[in-house]
Amino acid sequence: MVNYEYSVRSVETVFRIIETLDELGAAGISELAAEADVSNSTVHKHVNTLRSMGYVKKDGTTYSLTLHFLGIGIRARAQYDIVRTAKSIVDDLSTRTELITSLVVLEDGYGVFTYRSPPSVSSPGSLPAIGDRTYLQTTAAGKAMLSKLEWDAVRSIIDDVGLPDPSDRTGSSDRDPKQELPLQDYSTSRRGRTIFHLRRELQSIQEQGYALERDEHGTTHPALAAPITIGGTPVAALSVSAYSRQRTQLLGQTPSLATQVTDAAADVEAKISRLET
Structure with missing residues (x-):
């Protein structure tokens, strides 16, 4: 059986945000926070980190995933x-x-x-x-x-x-x-x-x-x-x-x-x- 006892909360939060962006396509901080069930400050911190790494882009006040994920998926396949x-x-x-x-x-x-x-x-x-x-x-x-x-x-x-x-x-x-x-x-x-x-x-x-x-x-x-x-x-x-x-x-x-x-x-x-x- 898979053991989730030692899961890291911050990593779970990051992927919840990523999956929420995947679902919504594009969203602002408040919408992301509501959908991912985390605070605005937490979302802001994580999306900006993801943005600095090239995984999220910003257009005005909304954020969305980049094609960086496409390369990872293709290589995984x-x-x-x-x-x-x-x-x-x-x-x-x-x-x-x-x-x-x-x-x-x-x-x-x-x-x-x-x-x-x-x-x-x-x-x-x-x-x-x-x-x-x-x-x-x-x-x-x-x-x-x-x-x-x-x-x-x-x-x-x-x-x-x-x-x-x-x-x-x-x-x-x-x-x-x-x-x-x-x-x-x-x-x-x-x-x-x-x-x-x-x-x-x-x-x-x-x-x-x-x-x-x-x-x-x-x-x-x-x-x-x-x-x-x-x-x-x-x-x-x-x-x-x-x-x-x-x-x-x-x-x-x-x-x-x-x-x-x-x-x-x-x-x-x-x-x-x-x-x-």
Whole structure:
């Protein structure tokens, strides 16, 4: 389990401000202080430090993040060989299916959307943007990866990152995991039902080889995903999602689409295997 006992308060505050700026786009000191739940003087001190380091810029009385974060994100993504390996396969799958195709990487108990084709799909209330982290049990890609783990490992992940409120289908994990409802804080019946249904669903996904989510993230975007494993361990998943107008198409062609997605996932695994030999 992740140990948050020794977290440094000032570092938490800095990242809360950064994440708030990421959410708002641009904001003044007072708005940032209210949204981040810290004092005006604290915000002023931290944003000016971030500004001196090139991470925040000022326009009049408002502050926003700089492109300095873009370089960090790109370099962080480049550390994952699977991203480079899977890119062409993701592009090809998107072209053949005419669906939104994403590569979701398993990292620290979350699913991180790292690459997408076509790349421009991102709108409020829609699919996660590239770089967004999601709870594994809230997406087809996440469930596909969980299905390849032993149940004890699944429970360990849930214990580490928390169990999101069942009514929250967004999969947003920007909040502090300590603030999420831990398993013991759910009523026994709700907790039992949630865990029981998740385990049954993962068993079904394991048997059929893919996960299907009819309303991923609480939107009208259905998704179908297949896991990518290395040495039997899940490391990522390929996911195809439909635009609203393609909902019927995806759900109506599940068997043939599942074959294409699982075959593409197998191609990524084979490509990685060749690189490692």
